[in-house]
Amino acid sequence: MHQEKLLNIKEVAEYLGLSEEKVKRLVSAGDIPAYKIAGLLLRFKKDQIDQYKRKIISGDTTQAIPASFRIERKAGAARRAFAKEEAAVPYSVMEKLEDFLYYNDFYILSLILLLLVLFAIFDM
Secondary structure, three states: OOOOOOOOHHHHHHHHOOOHHHHHHHHHHHOOOOEEEOOEEEEEEEEHHHHHHHHHHOOOOOOOOHHOOOOOOOOOOHHHHHHHHOOOOOOOOOHHHHHHHHHHHHHHHHHHHHHHHHHHHHHH
């Protein structure tokens, strides 16, 4: 079985030549299809991003993404159906680790720096 690699926000932003904030706004507006992983992390299918990019190039962004690809924000059956589709997308341990490091790198580096400073102060 072929596992499709899902793109993260940074990769989509670079691919489309946009900022990460602009990508998030487009997702919120429903212009770019996205999948929520673990309820927090947005992931994108490359073929859907390619479809959106072709629509941008052609100048037709009004119908760039079919409504069926947009993030469902409604309660009830539509949300449960989206959750089932989301659960079907494989998300490896390495991808989880990459995401953790990507979103928490500042805190990890700050903690290391703080520990080094404390070690330097109390070791003398």
